[in-house]
Amino acid sequence: MARDSRPEPTPAEVIRFTRALQTLKREGCALLVVGEVSIDLHERFSVRMLGDVEQEVRRRLIVLTDGRYESIERRLPLSARGLLSESARAVLYEPQRRAVATTRRVAPCPTTAADGDLGELGEVISRELDRLSVVSNGLEPAELRVCFDSLDALLASERPETVFQFIHLLAAMAESRAGICHVHLHEGIEHRYAAEFAPLFDATVELSEVGSEPRQRWHLREPPLSSAWLPVD
Numbered sequence: 001m002a003r004d005s006r007p008e009p010t011p012a013e014v015i016r017f018t019r020a021l022q023t024l025k026r027e028g029c030a031l032l033v034v035g036e037v038s039i040d041l042h043e044r045f046s047v048r049m050l051g052d053v054e055q056e057v058r059r060r061l062i063v064l065t066d067g068r069y070e071s072i073e074r075r076l077p078l079s080a081r082g083l084l085s086e087s088a089r090a091v092l093y094e095p096q097r098r099a100v101a102t103t104r105r106v107a108p109c110p111t112t113a114a115d116g117d118l119g120e121l122g123e124v125i126s127r128e129l130d131r132l133s134v135v136s137n138g139l140e141p142a143e144l145r146v147c148f149d150s151l152d153a154l155l156a157s158e159r160p161e162t163v164f165q166f167i168h169l170l171a172a173m174a175e176s177r178a179g180i181c182h183v184h185l186h187e188g189i190e191h192r193y194a195a196e197f198a199p200l201f202d203a204t205v206e207l208s209e210v211g212s213e214p215r216q217r218w219h220l221r222e223p224p225l226s227s228a229w230l231p232v233d
Contacts, residue, residue, distance in 0.1 A: 008228050017225045021218070024202050025142045028178040030171035032151075032198055035207030036188045041214050042149075044232055045207060046075040049182050050088075050145045059132040059139065060088040061146045062109075063125060065153035067092045073108045075147060086135045089128050093121050095157040118158065118166040126173055133177060144179030146170070151185040155193060168200050189219075207232070 009017065033045060051058040064071050072090045088109040114124040129146075133139050148170060154163045167183060174181035182205070187194055189206045198204050198221070206217045214232040219225075 006226060009226065013225055014227075016223060017218075017220065017227055020220055020223055020225065024220075025180065026178075028141070028175035029180055029202040030175060030200065031180070031182040032185060032194070032201040032204045033182050033207065034185045034187060034189050034191070034194045034204060036186065037207045037209050037214075039186075041207055041209060041232065042184050042186065043071075043074045044214065045205070045216065046147045046149075046182070046184075047077055048232065049180065050075065050077060050147060057136075057140070057143055058087055059136050059144050061125065061128050061132060061144075062088070062090045063121075063146070063148045064090065064092055065095055065150045067094055067113075069107050069111070071149065072111070075149070076108055089132060091121070091124055091128060093124075095153045118154070118162060122166060122169050122173075125170065129173055129177060129179075139177050139179065141178040142180055144174065144177050146174045146179055146181040148181070148183040151183055151193070151197065152187070160193075160196070164197065164200070167197060171200055 031049075033042065035041070046062075050060045050062070060076070062072055062075055076088055090107070090109055090111045091114050092111060093114045112124055112128060114121045129144070132144065136143060148167075151163070151167070154166070158166075170183070171181055183201070185191070185194055185197070189204065194204065202221055204219045204221075206219065208215045208217070208229070215229045216232050217229050218227040
């Protein structure tokens with residue numbers, strides 16, 4: 001049955017879904033964000049998940065596969081930018097193992113380039129998470145937010161089983177710090193990779209665009225509940 005044919009959740013299901021979501025936020029979780037939608041919508045979702053520093057304390061790590069400072073800016077809330085900011089860091093990684101290509105612009109936050117294989121990338125991410133934890137003097141639940149911009153880029157250059165192991169490690173690193181990690185896959189929810197990688201995540205977030213209206217729908221793995229379609233902003 002197509003996902004769009006699912007009935008709206010009942011009031012009891014809405015209550016169970018809300019409680020489960022609160023538990024994930026409190027304990028840490030990993031989210032797979034899917035959708036054959038515009039890059040802009042994926043980036044807008046990241047801004048929302050990375051949080052507004054003026055409202056709540058957040059420590060953010062953005063991992064990008066395109067080597068562009070502009071990509072950091074588009075995902076990072078305005079209030080978190082600045083080389084002197086202690087609330088955000090970024091890692092630039094080039095999956096094809098060429099030199100990471102960056103522009104001459106000033107980075108919007110402290111940035112580290114990661115060369116080599118996924119093992120080295122995992123080590124760099126671990127060190128950056130440790131730095132954010134030290135700055136925070138210990139992380140509170142949901143204080144840490146991690147964004148990985150493109151599962152697609154890894155799958156284009158690595159064996160699926162290698163990527164699977166890396167994403168498993170990434171999710172574990174975030175969840176062990178009670179953080180919330182989201183990983184983008186620019187394919188629809190019915191795509192084979194969405195199905196194959198979903199077991200690594202606590203929930204799959206489905207993005208959609210109807211005209212000019214961006215929407216999101218959450219599918220929890222345990223308990224197996226789905227939300228109604230909701231606005232992204």
